[in-house]
Amino acid sequence: MALSPPSPTPSIFKKKSNNSLSPMPSAASYLSAVSQADARARGHGATPTSTPALSLSSSVTSSSEDTVLDESEDNTDGLLHPSKPPTSEQVFTTVHAEFGHCANEEYRYTSKHDPNTALDHVDIDPPYYILLSTYVSYLLLIVIGHMRDFFGKSFRPSSYKHLMPHDGYAPMNSDFDSFYTRRLKLRIDDCFSQPVTGVAGRTIVILNRTTSNYNVTLEFTGNKTRTLNISSYNYLGFAQARGGCADAVEEVIKRYGVATCGTRLDSGTTDLHVAAEALVAKFVGMEDALISSMGFATNSTFIPALVGKGCLVISDEFNHASIRIGVRFSGASVRMFKHNDMGSLETLLREVISQGQPRTHRPWKKILIIVEGLYSMEGTLVNLPGIVALKKKYKFHLFVDEAHSIGAIGPHGRGVCDYFNISPRDIDVLMGTFTKSFGAAGGYVAGNKTLIDALRLRGHSGTYAEAMTLPVLTQIVASMASIMGITPSAAPIKGALTLNPSNSSSTIRASDVLEEYQHPGPAPASALPPWMNLPPHLRDGSEGRSRLRRLAFNSRYLARALKKLGFITYGHPSSPIVPLLIFNPGKLPMFHRMMKDRATPIVVVVVAYPATPLISGRVRFCLSAAHTKEDVDVVLKACDEIGDILDLKHGAGERWPLEEIINRSTELVNQ
């Protein structure tokens, strides 16, 4: 882009680019600039042996390395230390700021399907004046945006340069396509892409930003704030820099380093990959599994290996972008059905099977239904019993994306199959990610041996994408094994039966009894590398169980309590994702800022169109096992106060005052 003048929007890294790099008229000056950059980097003392600067950004005031996360903070808010000091019997090995201390055994619940809970997704409509004002707000925003564009183009053409053709180049981005980003999103840009530092655990440290030009640029103030984190996908609280899993990761880095240097089929497969895949297969209850280094890519590179031309994909309307991209890569036809609506799905199935392929009317080669276990914007659980019943009748293949539900749902954390007590073998493909519940990265696909072998060879990832790195693999193995519990290698079958007597009879079918492994059972000791020494509370699965039960309690508590406070929430009560409907676009940033500016700052995720339907802008809470009951109380109190100010309480049903909710929390959860 040497011909085009430097970008009109000043960059975040303004100082840097202006000093050395912006206009680069000739190759010679470029070269000298590059060598200057080298010299500068050396001047900072960034030699491999020293500790190079972990600086937060060029504008942040320098602070000594060791104090990056431990600077003097106001500890009265209870974010760093528990409000009630632990008694002598309670020993906590974790850091409170990463994983909250909660010794009260009452604040536990088991996530299990109750046949009386409705699974349908119900859109609750707010009063008409809210709907009307929402539409009017958007209309106003759009009209004002267009007016600003109209006058801006005439009076300040320099700010519109990148949207206009210049020098014979078409604009990078048409002003129509970017209208939403420039005129609507920019207004609330301080609510998005908030840079953070440290562990995304129970609390998170945000780097404070400020703007002098209405969010066109956001500058760092240099200060940091520790906030209560109710936004990260840290369902089981494995985002930790201390503890057994982190120790295992440190061990693997010391022994083996970071990189795997290649693709799975060429030269990047290590014994740890093989062991981890076997463990994942056991965890989800399938014959075999394979691991990919990126969650998004798991969908986008393996779906094309399942379906192609002449196949039909039937996709839930709220499916994640990675599924859509995967289907587009595959070249298969797509049809959508109404979110979680079995009636709509059956009508569609009858139509597509009877009609066959468009125009030719040849029967479809395969029909693959793709659904998610837990929908990340709605908090709804898939109606798995309904789909499995339809599958028996209509013979389609079923792909369940458990990106959010694996680990977070079910009495043993094994996802929606575990939750509904359905054999995983009734489903053809189980896909999931490690980003969320396991505090790692990447994804897996599990299924029968034939299928997985075919995917290994025919999926794009195996041939071309880099293999998962060893620290990430280790985190997966350690966290997964600690959820499962590890059986002593001597007698795996007995161990499985004694640890889970209630499940061995009901879920396991005749064909599975012959197998060595019982689902959902503990991990065999042989699945772990010999050097991995997990502490006893992780080995016996007691901490894993406690995490699952704490998450289930927190999820139900927040969902039910928000309803009782009078808010409109979506989703299933067992879902760790609780969306709270805000509707008006103007209230979204208000809610975000008011939560962040409280005495105990809370960071939340606000989402609006296009991630949601136009009118249902919402805030999305993601609970974690790392939260204590008091943390949920803090969130409730904040919501209660802000809800009154912003007029958000439009839900129907019985309302309780806040104190009553806090005092009768266990009753609320267990009802």
Add this chain to the structure above:
Amino acid sequence: MNSTAATSVSSTLLPLFAILTSSLSTLENTFYKIPGSQVVARYVKSSHQNDPGRTVLELILVLFAIRTLLKSRTRTDRTGKHFISFSEKEIDELVDEWTPEPLAQPLSEWEQHDLSAVSVVQGANGPRPKLVSGKTVLNLASFNFTGLAGNEAIKERAIETLRKYGLGSCGPPGFYGTIDVHMDFERDVADFLGTEAAILYSQGFSTISSVIPAFCKRGDIIVADRGVNFTIQKGIQISRSTVRWYDHNDLKSLEEVLESVEKERKKRRGPLTRRFIVTEGIFEKDGKMVDLPKLIELKLKYKYRLVLDESFSFGTVGRTGRGLTELYNVPASQVDMLVGSIANGLASCGGFCAGSQVVVDHQRINGTSFVFSASMPALLAVSASEGISILRNQPSILTTLQENVRAVHGVLASIVGTLILIPSHSASPIIHITSKPQSHSSLSPTAIPLSVSSSISGKSNPTSIIPSPSSPSYSVAEQIFDADAEERVLQEIVEECLAQGVWVTRAKRLKGQEMVERKPSIRLAISAALTRKEVEKAAGVVKAACVKVLGKRK
């Protein structure tokens, strides 16, 4: 009689009329209470007076608009001409009749062999890894060009980061997944290359397939090399842009295509659309290297934007590993979207796209695999930053790498042309080896692709990725082959090398999914972590294996 009947009917209807008229008048009153309604009424009245036909037309228009609005959004073309309506019973029968194909076809015997032949490393990968079979081998298979795998400084930094940040980022970049170390890496890589900004993706493979559709939309023009790698092909596929192909690594052909596109545009007088040249620095397919200065000259002349995939050239060529831009001394800012792989060049995991601030900011909202994916674990980003700092400070790494590459070429030179062909550039750290085809007479005519024989003109058709056989860059030797037989022969060489303690691999392909089938090859990946002696020894083993296996064929 009739009249009395009529009056009786009208008398019964009277109250109804009364109700109708009264409700009509109230409606009229309320309508006139709406501000501005008078104007509308006056307009309708006058237009009806002037032209009653127009009222009918407008009424039809309104009804049509309502119908369109109420129409179901889904593509259920129940009313379409291809829709056949069945009774419920017939549908039940059709459902019973339908038998879908299995989700995955079982692997063929060769595929199974292929899968089981994948070598598994015991523990750490590196220049001399130990395989699960117990054998310690010299590694000419893994992408450890700069030898950063297992580097102690990187390990130290990674552990330090682990203890501050944990492992996972637990969120997409938009929602508290942007960690300060990501921004540090982005600044480091932009600074290293000399661009305004850069953006970090969490997987190298998914980077460019997301970058291309972020910029190239329907109606835009992409001019791409016929030899681009699979992920570029996929990115182009979903961008829905108009694609024109030029002959592999042939800039003359590129110029011709650019010229023809320009002519076409002038003829059509269409609006100015975005135009992109998409190619690779060092081609994944065969290790050829693009002539960057010439490419930049063409791009500037015809006013195209350049998307350059430097996955195999970043961290492997140039004095300090900055890639092609450093090698050719071209400012990186002249490449509009410079895509690189952290996994290959810096021995971590992930990818990046460097460019101007506008280019980078655009991707933060429109790059699908950036927006919808969890951000990279902090320690991987720090490892990559540390990798850059090592490259900056130790130019000797790149010197060693290039010496090793030359050494391999030197050893293999004696059989090039007689037994094997090496299409790769002499500076490329990946060296592809293909078998030299046997005499033409022995080839069966069926091996010639059908599409090739169909094109008659001398030049390739730019709308098709398949080149014409008479085009100057089309070499018959490279294009006509029996893939299955070739693969088996090459696999034999690979296994022979492994038996001799040298790990090499066939360049794996996705058969049936790629746009063009490529001649199977063995891919050597040279590392700076091996000594000159080791590299020569390993190359010697490869040479001996080629002689043994390919010599037998003659």
